[in-house]
Amino acid sequence: MSRNRRGLALLVTVALALAGCTADPEPRREPRSTPTPGATPGVTPGPAGVGDPYFPTAGNSGYDVERYTLKVRYDPASDELRGDATVRATAGADLPLFHLDLAGLTVRRVTVDGNPARHTREGTELVVTPAAPVRAGAAFTVQVGYDGRPEPLRNETIGEGGWLHTADGAVALGQPESASTWFPVNDHPSDKAAYDFEITVPKGLVAVANGVPRGQRPAAGGYTTWRWSEAAPMASYLSTVVIGKYRTTTGEHRGRPVFSAVADTLPRGAADESIARTVTVADYLESVFGPYPFAAYGGVVVDEPRIRYALETQSRPVYSANFFRGGENTGVVAHELAHQWFGDSVSVARWEDIWLNEGLATYAEWLWSEHEGRDSAQATFDQQYAASDDGVWRVPPAAPGAANLFSESVYQRGAMAVHALRVTVGDDAFFRLLRTWAAEKRNGNATTAEFVATAERVCGQQLDDLFAGWLYGTERPAPPTRR
Numbered sequence: 020m021s022r023n024r025r026g027l028a029l030l031v032t033v034a035l036a037l038a039g040c041t042a043d044p045e046p047r048r049e050p051r052s053t054p055t056p057g058a059t060p061g062v063t064p065g066p067a068g069v070g071d072p073y074f075p076t077a078g079n080s081g082y083d084v085e086r087y088t089l090k091v092r093y094d095p096a097s098d099e100l101r102g103d104a105t106v107r108a109t110a111g112a113d114l115p116l117f118h119l120d121l122a123g124l125t126v127r128r129v130t131v132d133g134n135p136a137r138h139t140r141e142g143t144e145l146v147v148t149p150a151a152p153v154r155a156g157a158a159f160t161v162q163v164g165y166d167g168r169p170e171p172l173r174n175e176t177i178g179e180g181g182w183l184h185t186a187d188g189a190v191a192l193g194q195p196e197s198a199s200t201w202f203p204v205n206d207h208p209s210d211k212a213a214y215d216f217e218i219t220v221p222k223g224l225v226a227v228a229n230g231v232p233r234g235q236r237p238a239a240g241g242y243t244t245w246r247w248s249e250a251a252p253m254a255s256y257l258s259t260v261v262i263g264k265y266r267t268t269t270g271e272h273r274g275r276p277v278f279s280a281v282a283d284t285l286p287r288g289a290a291d292e293s294i295a296r297t298v299t300v301a302d303y304l305e306s307v308f309g310p311y312p313f314a315a316y317g318g319v320v321v322d323e324p325r326i327r328y329a330l331e332t333q334s335r336p337v338y339s340a341n342f343f344r345g346g347e348n349t350g351v352v353a354h355e356l357a358h359q360w361f362g363d364s365v366s367v368a369r370w371e372d373i374w375l376n377e378g379l380a381t382y383a384e385w386l387w388s389e390h391e392g393r394d395s396a397q398a399t400f401d402q403q404y405a406a407s408d409d410g411v412w413r414v415p416p417a418a419p420g421a422a423n424l425f426s427e428s429v430y431q432r433g434a435m436a437v438h439a440l441r442v443t444v445g446d447d448a449f450f451r452l453l454r455t456w457a458a459e460k461r462n463g464n465a466t467t468a469e470f471v472a473t474a475e476r477v478c479g480q481q482l483d484d485l486f487a488g489w490l491y492g493t494e495r496p497a498p499p500t501r502r
């Protein structure tokens with residue numbers, strides 16, 4: 020284990036410890052309303068929840084969102100947010116009513132296709148009853164006017180998520196949930212959509228979001244409106260807004276805009292240099308995984324003590340300043356950029372599939388380390404295989420339980436499973452599989468079962484026993500050998 024790698028592993032471990040991960044696979048919260056008995060996820064009209072066993076109320080059934088248009092005005096001095104959200108969706112069933120997720124804030128007005136609609140709040144659900152039911156198959160537009168002081172969602176086991184008021188602005192960030200703290204949303208990765216953002220902040224502050232920068236223009240009262248658009252389907256937890264005093268870098272790479280921002284409170288140095296390597300790392304990953312999936316590049320470094328992680332927010336990851344306190348760190352950049360393929364473009368269908376994101380992103384760190392002339396992927400595997408404790412072998416990464424979503428098993432054993440697959444099938448088949456998986460599932464959602472099926476098809480061999488041990492077993496599998 021090189022100094023560098025130990026540093027990163029330690030940081031991840033510390034970050035996870037700080038987030039309070041426990042070994043107890045408890046569901047994180049109780050459902051507030053029960054889905055209709057016998058309901059099929061995705062087609063049931065109305066009820067809260069898409070049927071994710073780990074997060075029963077996350078998301079909503081009965082419709083599919085195509086686009087969010089989010090106009091938000093935020094005053095950091097008062098912590099007041101005023102929002103106007105337009106949600107364009109298609110009904111999957113007749114909808115006499117439907118739910119959106121919204122935590123806190125005050126809803127002032129809801130229309131459906133321009134007509135006023137009744138609305139009530141039930142916990143973190145906004146229940147909308149249109150004047151007339153939306154018919155199955157119909158496209159419809161919901162507009163919600165709201166305001167208030169956003170509050171993050173607190174969770175004892177996996178940390179807080181959502182809109183955080185910071186010293187000079189705000190950061191909206193978090194996984195598995197964060198979006199519902201600042202806009203009404205179908206808050207589950209199974210319903211991906213395009214996003215347009217118009218973020219209005221006091222003049223002099225920067226407001227960054229996902230996707231392609233669409234410029235700034237003056238707004239009333241000494242404010243500035245920053246516009247962004249993410250045209251590729253995006254899971255709601257991958258949306259972000261960062262407001263504050265930042266030094267920004269703009270550019271172009273392979274015909275795509277680059278926009279990065281580093282908190283002004285940080286000394287110029289390691290953070291700026293690491294983020295500046297974004298396009299180089301992305302080009303390397305492209306050579307392994309296939310075409311970069313999005314229309315923009317970038318990264319944001321925040322100096323906010325409550326954010327101890329990085330998150331793979333689409334096209335523009337957000338990094339805690341902590342990652343760069345010890346000097347340049349491109350390992351974390353490789354991890355978050357690898358998620359652009361695995362997590363963002365190919366998204367989990369349910370949260371139990373999280374190892375598909377974290378195992379592959381951690382493996383990308385191993386590949387990047389080898390590419391940079393540091394430890395080889397094999398050396399990193401050997402070290403992890405020898406050093407991982409019982410906790411890692413007892414928690415199956417492909418069925419970790421809600422409390423262990425971000426456990427070491429998901430990250431390190433997930434990456435070890437990827438390496439075991441590589442050793443078993445050989446480099447040719449392995450790298451073909453990664454590219455095939457990214458291409459076939461691009462802009463979609465995927466499950467572990469689909470990954471196993473794709474691996475068996477691409478590699479031309481049965482692999483269920485291999486995956487059974489590495490992904491679902493509760494003890495350390497034998498080291499892999501070439502078949």
Ligand code: TRP
Pocket residue numbers: 178180192193194195328329330331354355377425
């Ligand atoms: N997915 C992130 C990563 O691996 C880590 C993460 C888990 C996270 N939960 C979070 C980041 C909440 C921010 C907020 O890079």
Ligand code: ZN
Pocket residue numbers: 354358376377380
């Ligand atoms: Zn990750």
